[in-house]
Amino acid sequence: MKHWIIPFLIILVGGLAGCTQNTTVNSTSDSKGVMAQRQTLDLATGNPLTTLDTDKMDQFGRLNNTIEGLYQTNRDGQAQLALAQRVKVNAAKTTYTFTLWKDSYWSNGDLITAQNFVYAWRRALDPRTKAPDADLFRGIQNAKQILAGQLPADQLGVQAQGKFKLIVHLDHPMAELPQRLAYPLFGPQNQRIAKKFGKKYATKPEYQVYAGPFMVSSHGDTRQHWHMVPNPHYWDRKHVYLTRINVNVYRSQAKAWHDYRAGKLDEVRLLTKKSVKAYEYKNSYTARPYSRMILLNYRRNGPNVHHNQLLAQSQARLAISHAINRKTLGRNTYGSASLPAQGIVPAGLSRGLRGTADFAASQPHQKTLKYQPKVAQREWRAALKRAGLTHVTLTLSYLDATNSQSLAKQLIKQLTQTLPGLTIKPQARVWQLTTDRSAPLTSDLNLTTQRAQYADPLSMLSLYTSTSTANTGHWRNFTYDDLVAQASTAPAFNTHRWKTLLKADGILMQQQGVTPLFQPASTYLINPHLNGVQFNTVGTQSNFKEAYFVK
Structure with missing residues (x-):
């Protein structure tokens, strides 16, 4: 061959x-x-x-x-x-x-x-x-x-x-x-x-x-x-x-644990913070980084006009971002292996031309994701006043699963304790195998997961252009669109393309068109x-x- x-x-x-x-190398051992x-x-x-x-x-x-x-x-x-x-x-x-x-x-x-x-x-x-x-x-x-x-x-x-x-x-x-x-x-x-x-x-x-x-x-x-x-x-x-790979459907995590201990499974997922903490120092434990990001997405065209006026303000979205302690949020829900977001692009996705710079660490305006409760309160009061509100009750959609439910509870606690006049009602949604990514958002605030499909910052940044079907929050910025278009048509990986992508990321973070929370790691016993x-x-x-x- x-x-x-x-x-x-x-x-x-x-x-x-x-x-x-057309080059060749020797096969590995x-x-x-x-x-x-x-x-x-x-x-x-x-x-x-x-x-x-x-x-x-x-x-x-x-x-x-x-x-x-x-x-x-x-x-x-x-x-x-x-x-x-x-x-x-x-x-x-x-x-x-x-x-x-x-x-x-x-x-x-x-x-x-x-x-x-x-x-x-x-x-x-x-x-x-x-x-x-x-x-x-x-x-x-x-x-x-x-x-x-x-x-x-x-x-x-x-x-x-x-x-x-x-x-x-x-x-x-x-x-x-x-x-x-x-x-x-x-x-x-x-x-x-x-x-x-x-x-x-x-x-x-x-x-x-x-x-x-x-x-x-x-x-x-x-x-x-x-x-x-x-x-x-x-x-x-x-x-x-391998002569065979068996894939068995488990409806119960307890049953999967039982079979792993009995030697009937070679891998079991650690889904809770408690289980991660119990096994993270075992030889069989592994935390696999993956280029996905847990996000908070905003609905700007819902049935409540006042809610739309509030969330259409970048100041309101910045207030929400500054009210979140990402390190605590990730650790208390997905475990200590999760990484607080530095921008929309996950850590480890793409490096610089010489293989030394990680795009995630280079992302500008990381202060927009910093936990600053006093700044958050000032921004929130100003946004409420501009929308003609003194208090507001928003809905938060989350996936009906162990981690997502815990995440929703922790996020609601952080936001309502920090932002004056805010009440949040959780709304669970059912996971579907073939999810339509262009489906409209069902709540004012929506916890979603977005993954990079190829190893380039563009795989995440292109999702939030005006014409992207993945941009279900309908955030729009024409300068951002133009920067993404420039990077999309660049003939090569070079310094100019890299800086263009960083500028685009900076605009998205300055306006919090979407709010990145953290990058979860998949944790297993193997x-x-x-x-x-x-x-x-x-x-x-x-x-x-x-x-x-x-x-």
């Missing part, structure tokens, strides 16, 4: 205009000398398998191990070529020509071709599909017009030239394109299989095929269990060591014999391709 490649660092793309990259005889991984999930259609998932979870695209994320969080052997970028940096490997196959033995990518991408943008993450295609030629309903999906600027050449045309240069393409939504789909099964396609394991290292078994799929086995036709099959798992901080969390158990 010829798929041995060096990580394709995104920083280099800017200097490779018109050049072709498989550590077979210390492997256990049994290589079965047992995992837990809270939800049954409902779809295997990558276009209809807004969270890929364990299923990212069945998907592979032109790029994949390496252990350094960078994008490296995967199903693409090489890429050529034109001088204007608006056309990417990918040459695919000629010996990559679907799990049923079909050849993976360039047309599989064309079909998948156009299908994702088709209004009948309603892909939750379709906005990620913006910047690819005509995607914006297709999303607006002005053009059909077959006008997307992607084409197959023969079986193994994929040409992607852009509306403008996109320095972060390779990082975007590492996201599972940009993987291929087998058009022949989709046509064969029609409406049944991807509704059950037997109606889907897979390009990744694992495939979902067509046997034993129930509301309580599903499992993955190695893809026999995967290009790097010799470096897939079987200490499990090695080789790639835990990503962006995109999809766990890659089990080279995972194995030691004796």
